[in-house]
Amino acid sequence: MLDLKNVSVKYGNFTAIKDINIRVDKGEIVVLLGANGAGKSTTFRTISGLKTPFKGNVLLEDDLIDNKPPDKIVKQGIVQCAEDRKLFPEMSVQENMMMGAYIHRKKKNKIKQTLKEVYKLFPVLYEKRKNPAGSLSGGQQQMLAIGRALMSKPKLMLLDEPSIGLAPLIVEQMFESIKQINKEGTTILLAEQNAHAALSIADKGYVYENGNIVVEGSSKELFANEEVRKAYIGA
Ligand code: ATP
Numbered sequence: 001m002l003d004l005k006n007v008s009v010k011y012g013n014f015t016a017i018k019d020i021n022i023r024v025d026k027g028e029i030v031v032l033l034g035a036n037g038a039g040k041s042t043t044f045r046t047i048s049g050l051k052t053p054f055k056g057n058v059l060l061e062d063d064l065i066d067n068k069p070p071d072k073i074v075k076q077g078i079v080q081c082a083e084d085r086k087l088f089p090e091m092s093v094q095e096n097m098m099m100g101a102y103i104h105r106k107k108k109n110k111i112k113q114t115l116k117e118v119y120k121l122f123p124v125l126y127e128k129r130k131n132p133a134g135s136l137s138g139g140q141q142q143m144l145a146i147g148r149a150l151m152s153k154p155k156l157m158l159l160d161e162p163s164i165g166l167a168p169l170i171v172e173q174m175f176e177s178i179k180q181i182n183k184e185g186t187t188i189l190l191a192e193q194n195a196h197a198a199l200s201i202a203d204k205g206y207v208y209e210n211g212n213i214v215v216e217g218s219s220k221e222l223f224a225n226e227e228v229r230k231a232y233i234g235a
Contacts, residue, residue, distance in 0.1 A: 097129075
């Protein structure tokens, strides 16, 4: 579904990712691991059209997308859920949700149906649909960010650190929800510090170090890799 081929990206003179190769197949959950600043967010920005690689290509279903603007990429089926969530705190939960549906704004019935599906996945958002987004807890805000992204009916969802700042129990629920979203047909590319939880739901992963991918493999292989265990998973 998604292919990054020898992708390199710069900020000014600084090369943030170097010769990256990533493949995400339809139906998979793929995780990007690595320390802060290793290049995961830059990879996401490149896929969603916010950065243009100076070398290499990004393909979605064999169509080159690395020169397309972000709105075209959303229309082609890739939606990004950013690390900082970017909600509109004064607007209601439902109004925030509807912002995610703008590409389908002419299809009222489709939007209604999708809204129903998202509320089924996150019932608490239905309960709080009239409340301002800013009044939600951290976990609920993350659900809303994911719910809003789902409103565009993406083929591929990019999730940057969905568990950041959340309590352990909430993190667990968040990963369960991600698994469920995937089961219902959305392919997922995920960046996470929480390597253990992420690998537990992922099919495969890539490990970043200073802008390079240094290890890749199935989740099972990464769990079994001594260096990956030591650096990212713990005992
Ligand atoms: P994090 O989890 O902290 O976001 P990351 O793995 O996603 O880490 P990136 O945000 O992709 O890492 O950053 C990769 C490198 O690019 C870092 O060295 C970072 O300082 C640098 N970088 C990121 N954004 C910019 C920018 N706008 N201008 C200059 N350098 C940047």
